[in-house]
Amino acid sequence: MNTTKTQPEDFKRRVLLAVAGGSPAILTETLYALTQTSQPAYLPTEIHIITTAGVYAGLKEKLLGTTGKIQALCADYHFPYPTFSEDQICRITDKNGQYLNDITTEADNETAADFITNKVRELTQDDAASLYVSIAGGRKTMSYYLGYAMSVFGRIQDRMSHVLVDDRYMSADFYYPTPQTQMMQPFKGKPFDASQVSIMLGELPFIRLRDGLTDDFLNDKTKSYSDIIKIAQRQLRPIKVELRYTPERKAKPWQLLCSGSEITGLNNAELAIYVWLLQRHKNEQTDKLHFNRRPNNEKLAQAFLAVYKQLFGEFNGGFTKAFRALVEDDDGRKKEGITGKYFSPKKTKINHILVKSLSVSGAANYTIIEAMADDCTYMGLPSSLQQDDIHLPSHLYEITKIRSQD
Template sequence: MNHSVQPSDYAKRILLVVTGMSPQILTETLWGLTVADENPFVPTEIHVITTLEGAERARLLLLSEDPGWFQRLRRDYQLPEIAFSTAQLHVITNREGMAMSDIRTPEDNEAAADFITDWVRQLTADPDCALHVSLAGGRKTMGYYLGYALSLYGRAQDRLSHVLVSEGYESSPDFFYPTPYERIILVGPQRKPLDCAQAQIDRADIPFVRLRDDLPSRFMTDHVHFTAVVQATNRALQPPKLVLNRRSQQLLADDQEIPLTPIQFALYWWMAESIKQEDPYVDWASAEAAVQFLKTYRQVVSEFSADYDDAEVALEWRIKDPRDVKSYFATNQTRANQKFSEILGQTAAQRYQIHKISKRSAGQLYTLHLEPEQIEIL
């Protein structure tokens, strides 16, 4: 991405907020982004994640004809059309698909985390849009999940912020944004009069770590569970552990099964055995490599099988030129390495993938960057 391009330069600009019982968080954030900012971010569409009660409050206070605070804000400051209707009010559902009126139990929190994470995944799927996320509304756990989800899926053009409203106004259900004209509201037990035109809203950008490039590709396209994504991310921070089960031909990396073909499994088993025997550097460009690999492959598939015959024939004529032997292994290496990336993500996968370490004369040395104790062969 060209880093000179700002989020406001994108043709599609999305504002995402979570709200609870105070839908004015949306108008306060929108005012801060569009009116008060030196480099305005004017969304082309708005999405709200909320509870059943929160959605009803947003509908009545923001989207109604009267008071209709969302359209009032647009008219007061001549903002362009912004796609925001009840269709963009996304009510959190539980595991049974029922709309939730509040978030109280551990089960409620898990469902909210999954719901929020999945919406952030969907809204960041379009590379030609910029997403701005506000943490100002909803329960604290909702804000936490929203910020963490953006850390998991956010791109270079995405932003995270929080708004702070000046004293007195922040607790008033009648305050929605600083008006360009005098508007008096009564706040607190003493019914103190305040002019909305004098209110101040400070918006603070919040930096966040972007982990998107390290996520497994399956988390980009499928419905996701927050805990599964976090567990996968945390597991990648722990020491690697490769487990090969010869009988079932199952390979586990970071406790995840990598779906390898028999020939790919044999390739990994062969390389893993070399590590266990403390002879980690295997020269693929050699007749000896072909013999060693076929010996391992015979233990994965029967030597009388068609698959074994095909491998034997393929390697037999390649032995005449060691470079051809290497190319046979390299093709399967590329395909296997790709499967590790799909399941684990690029960064975690690199710990388990087969790597070329050097080239000497006609030889080609390959290895796994693992220690013997990090490999278990069953």
Template sequence: MSGRVFVATCGLSPQVITESIYALAIKLEPAFFPTSLRIITTSEGRDKVLDRLSSHGEGWLLRLCEEYGLPALDITDQDIVVPPAIEAGGTGLEDIRTSEDNIAASDTISDLIRELTAEEDSEVHASIAGGRKTMGYLLGYSLSLFGREQDALSHVLVSPEFESIDGFYYPTKKQSFIKTRSGELLDASKAEVDLALLPFVRMRSSIPKSLLSGKASFSATVSAIAIKSSSLEVSIDPGARSLQVGDVSTSLTPIQLVFFSTLIRLTAQKKELLFPKKNLYDKELGAFLIEEAKRLELHSALHKDTVLRMSQGVDSSYLYTLLSRLRKVLLESYGAETTERLIKEKKSGVGVKLVSFGSDPSNVRYLKLAHEAC
């Protein structure tokens, strides 16, 4: 979805939507008027929003647009996002009261923001003013995970005397009196509505490409980010041919596992993998790779041509190919920053390339090989 998208959490007070759009279009400089809406709410909240704001109900959203000469903007059932009900047969989440409800809400909200920010020419403005605090938190955190430079986060501020009054939806141009619960009359044209823009840390660059383009749970995305800020705990399972960093696991080919493990072993020995000079073949390094394949019990899994090539010595072209393919897998699974902590590359002099494991080898665990040191 391209264009300007307004995303908001909402409970049983749909006024927060018209208040926010008023503030965005009238008070904010430069103004932001959405071309589409996405309202995150509960099943009961959906009914309230449609009843009060849509043209099939009281039509307060269109009233706002008409009064201030804004482009017509209506809200339909298609614009409302309700997390799925936990119980079969439900029409949507009624409230967030259990851990299961929280998971449903977090996954729904993060999926929505991931989808909206996938379009390069879209601009997302998210409001956390309405609904449960949990929903607002999840929306803000999801924007922090996936948000780009053009995206924004805000909270609408309304004069205290007008807060939570059923008849107030936005400051009117002319006098318009609203009766409070206590019977007092307030003039809606005197209301003050402002927008507080909220700064947030953008972590999109730290998310693996596979989580940006695919569908992953909120917790899995957060776990991928958490790897970046913690000491790397790495597990290698030769039998399953997998690598696990933190809570995120990925599959590697036998030769990729052997190559990566070789970097770890050399680093543990205070050494680095030195790429041979052009047109030279390093038999000692080839023998080291074969030895590592045997230690991991992956020798028989390697292609015969691969074993033959290593026994004759490996050249820089072959190593560059191995390194490039391994980096591609790691980038897809763990993102750029974690990949840099797994593979460290540097040059030392003209045409000299050195590669090593970029973290602490003592934090690497070999499943079923735990009795051996790195």
């Protein structure tokens, strides 16, 4: 029986996170709706607010402590007071730890985006907790960044909403519908009874991208909002792998790009292995790649080394070292050809770099895969990578095409 929890109210730790500007009522209205009108109810065990330094004092005065509106709401409707302190009213800070007074410039927006992103990252690291996010308060850019951060880091148990109250009830005194009749004066219009006000909490569905991200990315606080955008965009790009020759980059003239992103970190032998596999895949070679018999391994070594030579030349880039390891050493001793022992660590390194560069889901179309059949392990590339998705320089394509006809 599957006992995995997916509903936010089922978690022992339940976190409410909101962005807020100069209207503290956004938080009490959201808390009221979650606890009194939602079915089932969501009772937060802790509250966190993201705001700017310019409105921090007002939020603190109106919401915190025994005279604060959150305490009053809990008392009026008889539910436990969530953990909520000064430290949980989080003022946005820049990279130097300076508080952001307001969001008025492009630099302010970048600072807010990174701060909000890291707060959501932090609160979604606890698998034993659920996160409920309200985007109703604060500046529109803050709501946007919070919503996008939820798309990146949000889990199956996390939710996002927007609270709505009729403009007729806009008042400096209104924070939530009271349990008893209480007349209030709005900014415009006739007095109203606060107990009769209806609050609507609209849940906002969002696309969850988290499953496509690696743990090191999810835990890396140095990744900015812009970095996250770039990684998410990679996942949405069409499948395409391309090898380019750029002679102006003397040390690394070959560029490998997957979905438009350059794959860096491969040494010459690893790049040659991967290009060899790309050639085989593009030419739809039907002989499945495996390393179980010596004659087969020797033939494969020759095919691989032909690619290596085309990429780096006979006297550069480690070709000689590979030749000695696979074909014949300096003393004339014959080698076994390309074996699983030679191939496996390179496959592991290639796949690791692809995942690190593209994320788990982004790399799924490019990583080297294994399949078992007839007591043999076969290597290849995913079927989702089509022949037309592979773009190689013509001379590299032709050499494989000729050899496949031998």
